[in-house]
Amino acid sequence: MRVLTGRPPLRQLGLDLALGLVAALGLPPFGLWIATPLALALLIHRAARGGAFWHLLAGGLGWFGLSMNWITEPFLVEPEIYGWMAPFALVLLALGGALFWAIPAGLAARLATDAPRRALAIAAALVLSDWLRGWIFTGLPWSLIGHAWIDTPLAQTAAWTGAIGLSLVTLALAVLPSLLRPLPAAVVALALTGGLWAAGLARLAQPLPPDTRTVVRIVQPNAEQHLKWDPEWAAVFFQRLLDLSAAPGPRDLVVWPETAVNFLLEDAGPVLPTIAQAAGAPLVMGIQRRDGSQFYNSLVTLNPDATVGAPYDKFHLVPFGEYIPWGDALARIGITAFAAQQGNGYSAGPGPAVMSAPGVPDFQPLICYEAIFPRHLHGLDRRPGWLLQATNDAWFGQFSGPYQHLAQARLRAIESGLPLIRAANTGISAVIDPHGRIRQSLALGVQGKIDAALPAALPETPWMRWGSAPAVLLAILALAATLVRRKRR
Template sequence: MRTATRPPRLTRRGRPPLRRLLPDLGLGLVAALGLAPFGLWAATPLAMGLLLWRLARAHPSAVFWHGLAAGFGWFALALSWIVEPFLVDIARHGWMSPFALILMALGGALFWAVPAWAAARLARGWRQRAVAIAAALILSDWLRGWIFTGFPWAQIGHVWIDTPIGQTAAVTGALGLGVVTLTMAALPCLFWRPAQRAPLLPGTLLALLLLGGLWAEGLSRLAQPLPSDRDLTLRVVQPNAAQHLKWDPEWSAVFFRRLLDLSAEPGPRDLVIWPETAVNFLLEDAGPVLPAMSQAAGAPLIMGIQRREGSRFYNSLATVGPGGELGQIYDKFHLVPFGEYIPWGDALARIGITAFAAQQGNGYSAGPGPGTLSLPGIPDLQPLICYEAIFPQHLRALDQRPGWLLQATNDAWFGAFSGPYQHLAQARLRAIETGLPLVRAANTGVSAIIDAHGRIRASLPLNEAGRIDAPLPGALPPTVWSRLGNAPVLALLVLILAASLAPRRRRRT
């Protein structure tokens, strides 16, 4: 006679009725409240714990649908900013916004539904099923950062960025933060005992102990002093060019004058930084105004600008030295699909299909890859243009470690609710992972100086024009993550998954 240790099934075989999927949808929505701008981090492990409980008790053939509903809720709230680019020109593109959100949420939900279904089909016991699904979801988060050019936005571990537990990323990266989240979620399931009066108590206590230990460790790391600030002052200029006016000829002249005026304001500065696509003209046409830009800056200048080579256009950063002398150029290489380029774009352009956000040509061409910019008297920096800052793998692609990171971005595309704050949070995570300070120049905000612990030293709020004058924070030694990357966490996940999928010996009494 077998012992009865398995709870009753939540659902039967096949696709459940809609009413049984609504709780999963709600749990996905609640879990997403841990992300910026809400920051309700406790909601995520609690909701994910209930979700794992439901998935582990569901029939394996129904797990796909439960995972799809929960993933749709998570991504619908987390990526709600995706409608904003279509509202810039609402008369032409507004009708696309609901379809964009639904399709993005469904696409993201598949990265929950498919691995959850596969893990549920292969695991033998319901506890093993809960663990296998948790490990599969984290591996899916990693895969989402690579497949189809990658989109590692709204990962499960991102809920910890603004807490001391976020400091764990210096060792484990963002993937390890996901392990923290789903470990806390899975522990009550793993230690569930039906015969006990409080069957969830042991696992819950272990989850709280894990939370307290990691929180204390993060506070300890934050209490450690950083190296001294560099003896140089950066001026970050935020022109606040509204996206619907940014390329208008009259308004673009206003924004250009604003850039010059803010750059020329009194105060010491050793480097002036303008955001992505700060000006409406091409680099090839900038010659007559480069001396005026250099004079206004009163120091070396890094500016976002578009440029052309033959029939190709690039989204670039260019350095300008004394007298308007043009220096090094960096071309963005990780482009936004359908926003900055269209797959098979040369062929599709013949029938009028072009990139949504690119302002020149049919779309941008990709640069050669990660690199550095060097200016006299300034530590070498690794530039990241907008979207590139969400990909941690690019920060380990250089042979020589830079002294700091620079993100030039135009977050006006993301609206003013969640997108800019999620983008800022991911930039802070890059600083924690690498132990390098990060300077953020954003067109409409949030511009910020971020130290090597991911803390914001100085910032400008959304939708305000202004400047930041602040020293460059010091850099920490290379972190464990910057040396090893995600390999240790991936190996651990594979081992956990293999153990949870191993055949279980039947117990008899």
């Protein structure tokens, strides 16, 4: 394939790898947002001069290798069994992500015959790549380029454009030096960044509606993953959940994290009155359940009279973590889903839904991984009053994964204009307002509770009406412009 021709020398690819690493410093836990557009500007400029596939492959290895290093952590929960897989998981994930940069960039670069237009084509292709990563192979929109802005006022742009719009802004900044002379490029970059930054500050300065009267108690038991399913420790963690739920203080709703207990819903009957009494209010709890031969990762509402509401079953499952493709066949040779504790893996629920609990506004549940998908906020039969993410981030260590997961939850609040309550087993539990700001939180590795008034929702955002279509369309138009120019020649 001609896309693969023109491989630069290894020392040049080493520089591209370094640029990808520097660009990834814009993401949590580092938060050096300016590093992302600057490093990508150099990478795109180099790729536009030839060998785009190889330059972006090396740069993507740096970006994904650093930003998704947390993928090794699940294999280190039981290192004596799975530890040997950790380096392979990191290399394969980084390589897969890098191909999502290299292939579209290599193809796009062929649409133009001069370096500036090749740079524009590459930047547009990377925007579309970020969008496609939310869909292809069930999707993995983690470490999007636009995530570098989440901790800045410019993140408020997502209320209009979504996460893909933030990637579009980043890559627009990155391509400017390849399209304009240095001074005009700097002026346009400062104007674009400054204008969106100011707009974000203006949005943040707008007063939010008064909080609701609902007081939510978030319980964080800090059940360490390597002990979570041990029968003796499971009893300790269960008592911890009860004690934190029963602590003095008013509450209208109690929230437990994903898979909070080590027993199935069908086996929980004898302890449900005890849980209901400790909660002293309706409780939303993460629990596994069985329906015939199928198992589900679920959330249920436990009412004060110990009756259980209709379950919400997680529908966007983690491939190879919660289910294995062709799982029944592979289970015969001992290959089962990594994180599922029941059966050969979980079955998927029907899709996004709105849940209810007595006396509180309706909410949309998101179990763990589901919160990284902006598209799951659409398609509901009615608008909820808030978002609830129940998660277990104990799988992903304490360096980058939990912070990136929290950042993406904040972005969902900005996109939707809805507050988000986050209950995480080992942290970071948080109350997030509809501007994506953290009001209260519990750090990683601590047990505790948060009692907080539920923030009120904002009116529906433009992004909820339009989705990512405008940003995707602009990227397509940029690609089309390079193609039109080539045809004219």
